[in-house]
Amino acid sequence: MQSNPQLNANGELRHLLSIEGLPREVLLGILDTAASFVGVTEREVKKVPLLRGKSVFNLFFEPSTRTRTTFEIAAKRLSADVINLNVAASSQTKGESLLDTVSNLSAMQADLFVVRHGSSGAPFLIAQHVKPHEHVVNAGDGRHAHPTQGLLDLYTIRHYKQDFTRLRVAVVGDILHSRVARSLIHGLTTLGTPEVRVIGPRTLMPTGVEALGVKVFNKMEEGLQDVDVVVMLRLQNERMRGALLPSAQEFFKHYGLTAQKLALAKPDAIVMHPGPMNRGVEIDSTVADGPHSVILPQVTFGIAVRMAVMSIVAGN
Amino acid sequence: MSPPLPDAEKLCAQLVAELKPALTPGTAMIGLYTGGVWLAERLHAALGIAEPLGTMDIAFYRDDYHQQGLARDPKRTQIPFSVEGRDLLLVDDVLYTGRTVRAAMNELFDYGRPASISLVVLADRGGRELPICAQFCGSRVEVPAGMRLRLLRHDSGLLELELQHAE
Numbered sequence: 001m002q003s004n005p006q007l008n009a010n011g012e013l014r015h016l017l018s019i020e021g022l023p024r025e026v027l028l029g030i031l032d033t034a035a036s037f038v039g040v041t042e043r044e045v046k047k048v049p050l051l052r053g054k055s056v057f058n059l060f061f062e063p064s065t066r067t068r069t070t071f072e073i074a075a076k077r078l079s080a081d082v083i084n085l086n087v088a089a090s091s092q093t094k095g096e097s098l099l100d101t102v103s104n105l106s107a108m109q110a111d112l113f114v115v116r117h118g119s120s121g122a123p124f125l126i127a128q129h130v131k132p133h134e135h136v137v138n139a140g141d142g143r144h145a146h147p148t149q150g151l152l153d154l155y156t157i158r159h160y161k162q163d164f165t166r167l168r169v170a171v172v173g174d175i176l177h178s179r180v181a182r183s184l185i186h187g188l189t190t191l192g193t194p195e196v197r198v199i200g201p202r203t204l205m206p207t208g209v210e211a212l213g214v215k216v217f218n219k220m221e222e223g224l225q226d227v228d229v230v231v232m233l234r235l236q237n238e239r240m241r242g243a244l245l246p247s248a249q250e251f252f253k254h255y256g257l258t259a260q261k262l263a264l265a266k267p268d269a270i271v272m273h274p275g276p277m278n279r280g281v282e283i284d285s286t287v288a289d290g291p292h293s294v295i296l297p298q299v300t301f302g303i304a305v306r307m308a309v310m311s312i313v314a315g316n
Numbered sequence: 317m318s319p320p321l322p323d324a325e326k327l328c329a330q331l332v333a334e335l336k337p338a339l340t341p342g343t344a345m346i347g348l349y350t351g352g353v354w355l356a357e358r359l360h361a362a363l364g365i366a367e368p369l370g371t372m373d374i375a376f377y378r379d380d381y382h383q384q385g386l387a388r389d390p391k392r393t394q395i396p397f398s399v400e401g402r403d404l405l406l407v408d409d410v411l412y413t414g415r416t417v418r419a420a421m422n423e424l425f426d427y428g429r430p431a432s433i434s435l436v437v438l439a440d441r442g443g444r445e446l447p448i449c450a451q452f453c454g455s456r457v458e459v460p461a462g463m464r465l466r467l468l469r470h471d472s473g474l475l476e477l478e479l480q481h482a483e
Contacts, residue, residue: 012385032389036373039392045426048376050386311376315385 005127012316015127015136016309018145020186027190030308031155037304037311040077050311051080054111058084059101060139061117066275067139067149070299071114074306080112102126110134112314120144135313137306143179148309149274150183152302154191156294157229159301160270164191170223170265171214172199173233173255173282176206176244180274181233189213199223200255203244220255224264230292232257232273232283248281258284262292270294319458324467324475327438327454328355332362334452335405335436339363342431343403346370348420349391351409351467354475355438359407370395377419399428405452409467411437414448439477441465 004021008014013026040048056075058068068084075082087101102113112135115123120142127136140146161167169188171181175198188196189212198209199217210216217223224230235251245251257271271283271292279285288295344367347356353371360369375390406420417435424430434451441459457477459465464482469475 029388033386036375036390036392039394040376043427047426049422050376050381311386315381 014316017138019147019150019183033308034305037307049079051078054080056080056082056112057110058114061087070302114139116140146179149180150187152305153184154187155301156298164193168195168227169229170197170227171231174204175200176204177236178233227265230271321477322455324477340403345405348408349373352407354469356407367397374419377423404430404433407436410465411440414444414446417448
């Protein structure tokens with residue numbers, strides 16, 4: 001049985017497309033490996049020779065600075081050659097032309113594709129067409145998944161809270177448009193987190209979200225009670241076509257994380273955000289810069305996590 | 317039947333005696349996971365080396381990554397002293413092809429330029445594929461074809477050499 005397109009015949013990770021469906025051992029293997037790479041990133045020489053001679057293509061059909069940069073740094077610290085392509089996606093150039101792009105890069109001896117695409121499933125499509133020695137890492141596809149962000153969130157939670165099986169985690173904001181939320185929720189439940197909450201207005205809550213194993217709250221004051229971890233999501237203006245919200249100010253009033261609302265969580269709660277932050281929209285500056293915030297460590301851990309993912313898939 | 321394996325505890329004591337006169341004031345020690353760390357912990361304590369013990373996992377420097385992939389659960393390398401200009405004792409349990417030592421030296425040089433590196437092993441089973449030798453060696457051990465020699469640590473802390481069928 002080889003139903004999971006991410007795994008090879010031995011059950012090892014060949015592509016990273018989605019956290020959904022990945023076995024617990026594979027997730028823990030990535031987190032353990034990332035911990036060792038954190039050691040490398042703290043050295044003076046922050047480079048190891050694992051991917052020497054390999055070419056990593058950053059294939060971004062959607063704009064991104066942070067994710068692309070951290071993938072680039074991670075690949076360079078693995079000694080790979082990195083080629084950045086910012087491909088403008090137009091509505092006519094989906095499907096066949098996407099695969100044509102990949103075939104051309106493959107002819108340039110690509111070894112690993114890091115793909116971000118506005119359409120859900122694009123990295124899956126590419127993974128189905130690449131050669132046996134080529135690997136695909138999903139850097140965010142549509143509303144579907146952002147597995148390396150989910151993994152770095154898991155890494156951060158594990159770093160500060162150790163044991164997932166005792167935690168109450170709240171994910172707050174625009175759940176509907178958030179691939180970050182989806183990836184994190186799948187990871188948290190796979191690793192045995194007993195209570196995952198999602199908090200947001202009804203208009204930004206996907207229907208049937210309970211099926212993911214989460215508790216739904218529409219009020220911050222209720223959802224934040226006694227949580228260990230608060231994950232704030234970015235209000236994604238560029239994804240909001242319809243009039244789902246009255247205004248950013250209105251959103252902040254109800255769902256923005258302030259010190260006052262954070263006081264409802266456990267005293268040692270950590271606050272996370274995938275970035276980039278909209279200060280004064282989903283998070284108040286006093287919280288973003290406050291003692292509970294682990295937002296900048298998340299970025300640092302993200303490099304080690306991406307090093308782990310790339311070195312694991314490229315070796316399988 | 318192959319001859320019995322040497323007693324790891326005796327070899328350990330013998331290494332302590334050999335290493336003692338070779339120590340310099342700046343000597344530091346690094347053990348290689350897993351067996352080398354066990355041995356290094358013993359040697360480090362017995363020799364009273366001032367610098368804390370370093371531990372190294374060479375997973376990110378292996379030369380068979382492209383055939384084998386990344387080792388599962390690599391440990392974090394921790395070198396709690398400056399390598400620059402130092403006399404280093406690199407400790408492993410068994411010396412075989414020499415590839416682990418090559419990888420360890422490559423990793424070490426990403427931490428700095430040591431004054432010297434000496435290799436300390438409990439057992440040398442021959443079969444070198446690289447020009448590497450141990451400056452301090454407990455014993456030479458004949459290992460039958462298809463077998464693997466490795467160090468065990470019992471719950472009591474006692475060290476023992478063991479033969480295993482190679483995979």
